[in-house]
Amino acid sequence: xxxxxxxxxxxxxxxxxxxxxxxxxxxxxxxxxxxxxxxxxxxxxxxxxxxxxxxxxxxxxxxxxxxxxxxxxxxxxxxxxxxxxxxxxxxxxxxxxxxxxxxxxxxxxxxxxxxxxxxxxxxxxxxxxxxxxxxxxxxxxxxxxxxxxxxxxxxxxxxxxxxxxxxxxxxxxxxxxxxxxxxxxxxxxxxxxxxxxxxxxxx
Numbered sequence: 136x137x138x139x140x141x142x143x144x145x146x147x148x149x150x151x152x153x154x155x156x157x158x159x160x161x162x163x164x165x166x167x168x169x170x171x172x173x174x175x176x177x178x179x180x181x182x183x184x185x186x187x188x189x190x191x192x193x194x195x196x197x198x199x200x201x202x203x204x205x206x207x208x209x210x211x212x213x214x215x216x217x218x219x220x221x222x223x224x225x226x227x228x229x230x231x232x233x234x235x236x237x238x239x240x241x242x243x244x245x246x247x248x249x250x251x252x253x254x255x256x257x258x259x260x261x262x263x264x265x266x267x268x269x270x271x272x273x274x275x276x277x278x279x280x281x282x283x284x285x286x287x288x289x290x291x292x293x294x295x296x297x298x299x300x301x302x303x304x305x306x307x308x309x310x311x312x313x314x315x316x317x318x319x320x321x322x323x324x325x326x327x328x329x330x331x332x333x334x335x336x337x338x
Contacts, residue, residue: 136183136192140175141307141329142299147176149294154183154191160292161267164249166280167296170330174247177274178212181243184272185209198239208237213246220252225259232263232271242271250277257284264290298327308332 136154137147153159165173185207187196194203201207211231213224228244236242246252252260264287267273275291277283299307301322307329308317314336325332 137176137179140172140179141303142172143176143296146294146296150176150180150183154180159184159272161272162264162291163272163274164280164283164288164291164293165274165276165296166293167278168298168326168328169278170325170328170332171296171299172329173276173296174245177245177276181210181245181272181274184241184243185239187239201238207239209239209242211242211244213244215248215251218251220246220249220256222253222255222259225252225256225263229259229263232273233268236270240270242268243274244271245274245276247276248278249275250279250282252282254284257287261286261290299329300327304329304332308336312336 136151140147163177165177167173182199182202183192185198185202186192187198193199198207198209202210211228213220213228216224228246232242232244246260261284264273275283275287280288280293280295304322304325304327305317308314308321321332321335324335
């Protein structure tokens with residue numbers, strides 16, 4: 136499921152077990168520094184939840200194909216508008232989330248950079264987290280756990296992501312960009328974030 140994703144292997148295994156055991160929660164909070172694969176893992180998890188086959192990750196069914204084409208109506212990615220997630224975005228989500236799935240048996244919503252939600256948006260979202268539709272899973276992604284209201288956190292399964300190991304960052308940069316001599320300063324300054332390492336590499 137997560138073959139191309141580096142780091143946080145224990146989280147990958149946890150989510151794979153969740154899929155196998157069919158025990159997905161209705162709401163998750165993925166937290167950790169930027170650039171360590173939270174969004175990638177969330178999207179792969181969403182794809183598996185929506186898969187129509189028994190193995191839950193076939194890559195060939197209608198749901199998987201449309202997911203890869205960014206055209207699966209049962210998957211919605213919400214991102215900040217003008218640097219924050221606003222209450223109108225959450226209200227639109229609430230309006231749509233109660234509608235039955237179209238392709239899959241479930242619906243998945245990912246709210247990226249959800250620590251940028253305004254307080255009003257968080258309070259609005261709380262209503263959905265308290266009584267989510269049976270077929271829906273909501274995944275919040277953020278870097279700053281303290282930005283979330285305690286009431287939001289109490290209703291989510293919190294999964295804390297760790298920084299990527301230095302040797303994994305070196306291997307990634309070497310293989311992707313064919314760089315043999317990778318500066319130790321790049322690795323140290325990246326602080327366990329592949330996203331930061333890529334930016335530093337260009338500099």
